[in-house]
Every structure is written in structure tokens, then in C-alpha cells.
Amino acid sequence: MTTHIPFPEKGLDEAAIWQAMDCAKEGDVDWRGGRLPGFYVHFANDDVDRVGKVAFQKFQATNALGLGAFPSIKKFESEVVEWALSLFRAKGGAASITSGGTESIFIAMKTAREWAKANRPNVLNPRVVISHTAHPAFDKAAKYLELEVVRIAPRADFKTDIDALEGALDDQTIMIAGSAPQFTMGVFDQIEELAAIAESRNIWFHTDACVGGFLSPFAEQNGHPIPAWDFRVMGVKSISADLHKYGFAPKGASIVAFADAGFQKFQVFDFNNWSRGRYVTSTFAGTRSGANIAAAWAVMRFLGNEGYRKIAEQIWQIREQLLREIPAIEDLFVYGEPELTVMSYGSKTLDVGDIAAGLAAKGWYTVAPSLNPPAINLGILSLAFGEVSDVYLNDLRDVVSQLKTGENRFDRSLIGSYGTR
Ligand SMILES: Cc1ncc(COP(=O)(O)O)c(C=O)c1O
Structure with missing residues (x-):
């Protein structure tokens, strides 16, 4: 028979609750730092938040x-x-x-x-x-x-x-x-x-x-x-x-x-x-x-119409950067013609699982690549990603060149899943 954690008899005071919750949060992805490209968190800016x-x-x-x-x-x-x-x-x-x-x-x-x-x-x-x-x-x-x-x-x-x-x-x-x-x-x-x-x-x-x-x-x-x-x-x-x-x-x-x-x-x-x-x-x-x-x-x-337009333009500029710089990386291409701010890229020579593992090793929370066709999904969901998109692109270039020289194989267990399992 499975035994379960018993329900605590006594309550905690507020300070202890916050401490326990802050401690639980420590393992969460650094979404505010933009380390979660393409998934789960949409974020405009701290004021909107x-x-x-x-x-x-x-x-x-x-x-x-x-x-x-x-x-x-x-x-x-x-x-x-x-x-x-x-x-x-x-x-x-x-x-x-x-x-x-x-x-x-x-x-x-x-x-x-x-x-x-x-x-x-x-x-x-x-x-x-x-x-x-x-x-x-x-x-x-x-x-x-x-x-x-x-x-x-x-x-x-x-x-x-x-x-x-x-x-x-x-x-x-x-x-x-x-x-x-x-x-x-x-x-x-x-x-x-x-x-x-x-x-x-x-x-x-x-x-x-x-x-x-x-x-x-x-x-x-x-x-x-x-x-x-x-x-x-x-x-x-x-x-x-x-x-x-x-x-x-x-x-x-x-x-x-x-x-x-x-x-x-x-x-x-x-x-x-x-x-x-x-x-x-x-x-x-x-x-x-x-x-x-x-x-x-x-x-x-x-935000009003004006505020949304401003944010939409900021997001659009990040999209332009990604669509310009990702295909410029030798071995990578963007699938199809993305028409808004979500896209996916793949490679004719490298396994996208290795690229995802390389990005994960560099601290990017990377969700399992798409299977058919094999692709890494990238969406500009968060303007926090815009603050670090240069770093992402540099890391991506670095991962690709390491994989090409056979210098490094990355640990695939660091890749996250999409969904609750
Ligand atoms: C195109 C599309 N439709 C529907 C959904 C489902 O939305 P939700 O996760 O809010 O239920 C998503 C989620 O990413 C989506 O991308």
C-alpha cells in the first residue's frame, strides 16, 4: 500500500510559509532573466507584471x-x-x-x-x-x-x-x-x-x-x-x-x-x-x-492600444533579429516562413537533440525538440528574452561549432519535456 505524506497537524506562521515557498522556487527556471525562450511564460515588462x-x-x-x-x-x-x-x-x-x-x-x-x-x-x-x-x-x-x-x-x-x-x-x-x-x-x-x-x-x-x-x-x-x-x-x-x-x-x-x-x-x-x-x-x-x-x-x-503596439514592435524587432541571425549560422535553417513571432529551426547536418542539449548545458531551459520535422521551437513570448537574445545567439553559434568539431557531446538529460510529463 502506498503511504502518503500526512497532512501537517499545525499551521505555519506566514514568515515560515514565505521561506518555504522561496526555497521551493529556487529550482524554477529563470524566466525573468529570459532563460526560457519559446515556452510557458509571456512577459511584457515589470510594470505590466x-x-x-x-x-x-x-x-x-x-x-x-x-x-x-x-x-x-x-x-x-x-x-x-x-x-x-x-x-x-x-x-x-x-x-x-x-x-x-x-x-x-x-x-x-x-x-x-x-x-x-x-x-x-x-x-x-x-x-x-x-x-x-x-x-x-x-x-x-x-x-x-x-x-x-x-x-x-x-x-x-x-x-x-x-x-x-x-x-x-x-x-x-x-x-x-x-x-x-x-x-x-x-x-x-x-x-x-x-x-x-x-x-x-x-x-x-x-x-x-x-x-x-x-x-x-x-x-x-x-x-x-x-x-x-x-x-x-x-x-x-x-x-x-x-x-x-x-x-x-x-x-x-x-x-x-x-x-x-x-x-x-x-x-x-x-x-x-x-x-x-x-x-x-x-x-x-x-x-x-x-x-x-x-x-x-x-x-x-x-497598456491601451498604444502600449500593445509598442510592445508588439519590440517583439517584432527581436523576431527580425532571429530570422536574420539564425539562418546565417552555418548548418542551421528556419523552417517555412514564420509570419508572426513563433518559429522553429533545424539543421541538415546536426542532430537538433544535440543542439538542444548544448543550449541546456549553457543554462537555457530547452524543451524537447519537435519530432516531425526535427526542430527547436523558438517563440518571442517574453521581452525578457529580448534582453538576452544576443547571448542566446552567441551560445547557439558556440554550440554548433563545438558539435561540428566533435569537441563536445552534451548531456541530453538536461532537456526538459513539453507538457506535464
Ligand atoms: C495554437 C495554440 N492553440 C491553443 C493552445 C492552448 O492554449 P492553453 O495552453 O492556454 O490551453 C496553444 C498553447 O500553446 C497554442 O499554441
Whole structure:
């Protein structure tokens, strides 16, 4: 029988709690020092971080399940939703704040499924067709929702293979989705074409802008060419966009947005067979942290359009540096044509596992490379990385030259995993 650590009988005083927590934190990656390129932590600057933290603290006891009790949270949510819909160029529409990209995708798929039940009554085995590059959240949600997912191999440039996608559609297909951009190679799927195909066949179309949703509008305003992805595209019925990514809100906040407020009837869970009475929620969670919503509001209001544009430009400049300097390193190349600020690089001569191990040995928290094709993922999630991108590039050059001269083999056990295992 397994024995577990017994629950402590007596509480600790606050000072001892902080000491224990600071001690536990010592092994954490130095994300503020920018040592975590491409994963887990989005960070704009210390001011934005502080605003999010203080707002979170102020509203930490609130519960967004009870918006009647907390008109403050109701106001914050409805303003964040309004701002998001206006940034995504919705004419009308509706949106909710969820706990993250996975939940936003789940709610979009649940809504699409219920919409199909009402509009495509002949569908008995609903299917979703996506490119192989789409995030696993689609399959995770499909498992819960009993939808079948068909993943099709992308084109050589990592965009959706439209012919293959059309070949995979059948009379049971209720949803098509595209990424804007996809996480690994950073390219956008052809949202305009895909949404038009969906529209012509009465299929729901979803844009997964979890990564780009709160960066693309500002990069576009700054004059950078951003492929079409938002509600300006005919046929886009829903969008997922993460506040806790490039919205720079504390983690636990995302938007699921719909082109038409009428879709909300398919979104909600409305239950009327409980001793307590009717129970209606718009997201997966019952109790929702009001603190996340308040903190997202505070960060957005603090930065405003002007602040986001400035940050978007700073991030863009780091992207330009990486896209210039990585392919200039002999033996390395960048995959495809990254269209925002996420990219991946590979090598024709070196094993990317060795490169990742070399970077890890130099103190860069390096997540296991992508398998197919073999690649090191790099995203400018954090401006803290911008403070040390020169050091990263020098270390990368150094690792490559050490591997080429056979001078060094690095310890692969230092490479981290992606996900909870
Ligand atoms: C393209 C894309 N979609 C969805 C998600 C899921 O977001 P989350 O981890 O917030 O659930 C991610 C996460 O990285 C992503 O990159």
C-alpha cells in the first residue's frame, strides 16, 4: 500500500510559509532573466507584471460565477469582451472569458456541435477536420465531446493542404479549424480559403488565434503584413485568443468569441433539473476566478492600444533579429516562413537533440525538440528574452561549432519535456 505524506497537524506562521515557498522556487527556471525562450511564460515588462498582480490580489476572493454579486467583475468581463470583439473586427457577436486556450477551443467545439445538431440534423457521427499542425486541444476537447478528429498532413510550407482537406470532408464534417498562427512553425493557415470552403458546405469554421489573437492586431497596425484571420473573413464563426499569452494577463485567461450573438444559445450549459433550481453557465468552469478577469482588464486598460503596439514592435524587432541571425549560422535553417513571432529551426547536418542539449548545458531551459520535422521551437513570448537574445545567439553559434568539431557531446538529460510529463 502506498503511504502518503500526512497532512501537517499545525499551521505555519506566514514568515515560515514565505521561506518555504522561496526555497521551493529556487529550482524554477529563470524566466525573468529570459532563460526560457519559446515556452510557458509571456512577459511584457515589470510594470505590466505588477499591474496584473495588484489587480489579481484586489479581486482574489471574487467569483465570476456570481456576476450579480460582483458587478465589478461583470463590468470588467463585458469591457474585455467588447475590446476583444472590436480588435477582432466583429460586427456584433459575443464572447466569454475562459481559463485558457484549451477551454476556449473546447467551448468553440461544444458550440459547433450543438449548432450542428440544430442545423445539420442528419449528422450522426460528427467529424472535425484540421491540419496536423493544429494544437492538441482540439483532440482533447473532441474526446470529451465525442467528436472524431481527422488530421491531415500539411503542405511543405506547413500550411494546410487544401486539396487533402477537401478530400477529407464528408457529410458528417461539422467543423474545420485553422491556426493563426500554429505554435511550432509560426505560419498561418489559409483562413480565407478554409472559411470559404466551410461556408459553402454549411460547416462551422474556427480560427485558433490563441497565440496571435492579441498580437496580430497591433503588428498589423504597425504596418507588418499579417494574413487574414479575424471576423473580417467571411465564414469565421468562432475565434480562440489567449489573454494570458500576448494579452500579457496573468495565466488563466482567454477569450472565446463568436461572430453571431445568436450562437450563444449553443454555447451555454442550461440545466433545470436540480434541487437548487436552474443552473446556467457559459464556460466549462462553474466557479470562475474573478481575479483573472480583473487582472486581464487592468493590464489591457493599463497598456491601451498604444502600449500593445509598442510592445508588439519590440517583439517584432527581436523576431527580425532571429530570422536574420539564425539562418546565417552555418548548418542551421528556419523552417517555412514564420509570419508572426513563433518559429522553429533545424539543421541538415546536426542532430537538433544535440543542439538542444548544448543550449541546456549553457543554462537555457530547452524543451524537447519537435519530432516531425526535427526542430527547436523558438517563440518571442517574453521581452525578457529580448534582453538576452544576443547571448542566446552567441551560445547557439558556440554550440554548433563545438558539435561540428566533435569537441563536445552534451548531456541530453538536461532537456526538459513539453507538457506535464
Ligand atoms: C495554437 C495554440 N492553440 C491553443 C493552445 C492552448 O492554449 P492553453 O495552453 O492556454 O490551453 C496553444 C498553447 O500553446 C497554442 O499554441
